[in-house]
Amino acid sequence: MAYPILLNPFFLFISLFILLMHLPIHQAINGGFSVKLIRKNSTNAHSHKRLRDITQTNSFAYLGEYLLELFIGTPPINTYGILDTGSNLIWTQCVPCDNCYKQLAPLFDPKKSSTYTNISCLSTKCKLIDTGVCSPENMCNYTYGYGDSSITQGALALETITLNSSTGHSVQLNKVIFGCGHNDTGTFNDHEMGIIGLGRGPTSLIYQIGSSFGGRKFSHCLLPFNTDISLSSEMSFGKGSEVLGHGVVSTPLVSKGDINLYFVTLLGMSVEDTRFDISNNPETIRKGNMLIDSGTPPTILQQKLYDEVFNEVRKRVPMNPISDDPVLGPQLCYRTLTNLKGPKITMHFEGGDVKLTPIQTFIPPKDGVFCLAFTNTSNEDTGIYGNFAQSNFLIGYDLEKDVVSFKPRDCTK
Ligand SMILES: *[C@@H]1O[C@H](CO)[C@@H](O)[C@H](O)[C@H]1NC(C)=O
Ligand SMILES: *[C@@H]1O[C@H](CO)[C@@H](O)[C@H](O)[C@H]1NC(C)=O
Ligand SMILES: *[C@@H]1O[C@H](CO)[C@@H](O)[C@H](O)[C@H]1NC(C)=O
Ligand SMILES: *[C@@H]1O[C@H](CO)[C@@H](O)[C@H](O)[C@H]1NC(C)=O
Ligand SMILES: *[C@@H]1O[C@H](CO)[C@@H](O)[C@H](O)[C@H]1NC(C)=O
Ligand SMILES: *[C@@H]1O[C@H](CO)[C@@H](O)[C@H](O)[C@H]1NC(C)=O
Numbered sequence: 001m002a003y004p005i006l007l008n009p010f011f012l013f014i015s016l017f018i019l020l021m022h023l024p025i026h027q028a029i030n031g032g033f034s035v036k037l038i039r040k041n042s043t044n045a046h047s048h049k050r051l052r053d054i055t056q057t058n059s060f061a062y063l064g065e066y067l068l069e070l071f072i073g074t075p076p077i078n079t080y081g082i083l084d085t086g087s088n089l090i091w092t093q094c095v096p097c098d099n100c101y102k103q104l105a106p107l108f109d110p111k112k113s114s115t116y117t118n119i120s121c122l123s124t125k126c127k128l129i130d131t132g133v134c135s136p137e138n139m140c141n142y143t144y145g146y147g148d149s150s151i152t153q154g155a156l157a158l159e160t161i162t163l164n165s166s167t168g169h170s171v172q173l174n175k176v177i178f179g180c181g182h183n184d185t186g187t188f189n190d191h192e193m194g195i196i197g198l199g200r201g202p203t204s205l206i207y208q209i210g211s212s213f214g215g216r217k218f219s220h221c222l223l224p225f226n227t228d229i230s231l232s233s234e235m236s237f238g239k240g241s242e243v244l245g246h247g248v249v250s251t252p253l254v255s256k257g258d259i260n261l262y263f264v265t266l267l268g269m270s271v272e273d274t275r276f277d278i279s280n281n282p283e284t285i286r287k288g289n290m291l292i293d294s295g296t297p298p299t300i301l302q303q304k305l306y307d308e309v310f311n312e313v314r315k316r317v318p319m320n321p322i323s324d325d326p327v328l329g330p331q332l333c334y335r336t337l338t339n340l341k342g343p344k345i346t347m348h349f350e351g352g353d354v355k356l357t358p359i360q361t362f363i364p365p366k367d368g369v370f371c372l373a374f375t376n377t378s379n380e381d382t383g384i385y386g387n388f389a390q391s392n393f394l395i396g397y398d399l400e401k402d403v404v405s406f407k408p409r410d411c412t413k
Contacts, residue, residue: 032213032238033165037066037083037220064297064387066222066233068196071162071170072178073113079105081196083220083235085262085397086293086384088201089129089144090161090208091152091179092194099183103193110157110180117158117175125177128202129156142179147296150186152195154179166234171213177203195295200253200399201260206237207399213238219396220294221411222387225363231412243396243405249352250405254288262397263288264404265350266383269305271312272343276305290349292385292395292404297363298375300384306376309345313372316343322369333371334362340370347385354406360389 067080072092079092093100095107110116119125121134121141131143140156158175165171181194197204198218206218219242220235243250254263265287268277279285289302301309310332314321317340322333334340342358362370373388396405 032215032236032240033163033167033169033171034234034236034240035068035163036166036232037068037222037235038080038232064225065192066220066294066387067191068235069164070196071164072108072159073110074115074160075113076160076162077105077108077113079108079193080191081194082192082295083198084195084293084295085198086291086295087144087146087195087197088199088204088207088260089142089152089179089195089197090176090203090205091144091154091181091184093184094154094180094182097182099185100181101184101186101188102190103188104190105193108180110155110159113159115158115160115174116180119156119158119177125158126156128177129179132156144179146186146195148186150184150188152179152181152184152186154182154184156180173209176205176208198294198397199261204260206397209237211238211400215239215241216399217241217397219243219394219405220390221394221409222294222391223411224359224391225388227412233411241396242398243394243407245407248405248407249349249354250403251349251351253402253404256288262292262404263382264290264292264385266290266385267348267350269301269309269348270346271309271316274312275348276308276312277348278302278305286381287350289381290383290385292390294387294390296384296386297388298373298384299386299389300375300377302380302383303376303378305383306374309374310372313343313345317341331371331375333365333369335369337368342370342372347389351403352406354393355408356389359392363388 066083068083070079070081072079093103093107095109097107119140121138126132126140129142132140135141142156143153145151157178157180159178161173161176163171198206201207206216210216215238218237221233223231223233251264254265256263266289267285268275314332317334319334322335340358340362342362345356345361347354361373363373364370377383392411394407394409
């Protein structure tokens with residue numbers, strides 16, 4: 001879900017000089033570290049409306065985000081944010097709250113933290129957010145919007161952020177730029193207390209971590225949608241997060257103007273052995289036509305490719321789809337008591353093929369129903385590779401080599 005509004009030019013300009021600045025994060029240790037990601041079980045059905053994509057199709061109305069646990073401030077206050085490679089700001093809801101959604105834990109109170117530092121609107125840090133403006137007190141007021149029209153607005157500030165590594169020691173990051181959200185709207189559920197942007201831009205968590213942990217890189221292994229809720233997905237930062245060995249497919253990152261996100265190039269897709277190319281002439285394929293986004297559950301395809309894949313999948317599944325489900329809307333869904341025998345789908349990325357099985361391509365929104373986890377966009381330029389398709393892969397982002405790597409893995413192990 002959570003990628004910034006790509007199509008609105010207002011959100012596009014981030015001046016280049018910003019990228020040259022060094023962001024002060026201390027506490028260098030030699031090795032990297034790992035953290036656990038959590039998926040909260042929520043029965044709050046309306047909370048998932050926001051999973052609809054910008055195309056306004058009836059998309060997936062179920063739980064679909066991965067949460068990263070953070071401790072903010074001094075003393076550290078526990079909070080959870082959506083893991084989002086499709087945006088660049090770290091934010092959480094704060095008091096005083098002009099307009100916040102309900103969340104389980106108390107809101108973060110900057111007045112109770114000894115390390116909270118205001119950022120002046122005259123500071124170069126304020127200009128890292130292109131919507132940073134001066135409040136009447138000359139504080140940096142930011143506004144940050146997402147593809148599903150969620151918006152957070154508040155004060156850009158510096159804080160100490162602590163991550164609890166899976167080995168039990170904690171990793172402290174000082175003077176991290178984050179958004180203290182005072183006016184937050186969107187259909188978030190009460191477990192989602194903010195968003196942790198992991199894009200390539202200067203305010204993202206990975207950019208701010210920098211190379212302190214042995215390189216600006218991270219990887220994650222996301223559990224499939226229907227996995228036991230007590231298990232957690234794993235995410236690693238820095239040294240040790242590399243995706244190596246047999247079966248790794250790497251695809252180059254493409255820079256797309258000032259949008260600091262993970263764009264790669266999709267050449268086409270296959271359903272079993274039937275291949276659909278984005279274009280008959282490889283020369284005309286737009287570089288960076290696919291955004292890799294852990295914050296969007298479904299994979300969103302350009303219309304022509306979507307229609308081709310949809311029709312081929314429909315042809316190859318030896319069952320009649322259910323099409324009249326009022327909750328699911330116009331999706332390709334099947335009702336079966338056994339696991340769906342869906343076709344193998346291959347993503348032909350520049351640099352290699354990522355082979356998906358029904359675990360990544362069909363999600364079971366309710367017992368006995370399996371739906372194709374793809375949807376369509378009228379945006380010819382960019383599709384989105386969502387988090388359902390990313391599950392059961394170790395996916396590594398190397399911001400120094402500018403590649404994203406995929407390796408099939410059982411993330412429950
Ligand atoms: C989520 O919680 C509901 C209600 O407590 C329960 O029926 C359901 O099985 C749970 N789902 C998972 C995946 O644990
Ligand atoms: C909150 O933000 C919305 C836009 O996101 C704006 O319309 C509204 O006026 C803001 N409310 C306050 C109290 O600042
Ligand atoms: C930050 O700015 C706000 C608004 O001017 C002020 O109320 C608050 O005391 C400041 N916090 C710190 C730690 O300086
Ligand atoms: C700054 O943000 C606060 C909190 O959202 C809001 O109440 C205030 O109106 C904003 N001020 C300006 C000048 O944008
Ligand atoms: C930190 O992680 C360790 C190991 O995963 C866990 O035992 C501990 O409870 C966690 N601490 C907090 C404060 O969450
Ligand atoms: C998605 O595809 C369906 C069926 O092909 C079509 O009716 C709908 O208009 C498309 N939506 C968008 C946003 O392109």
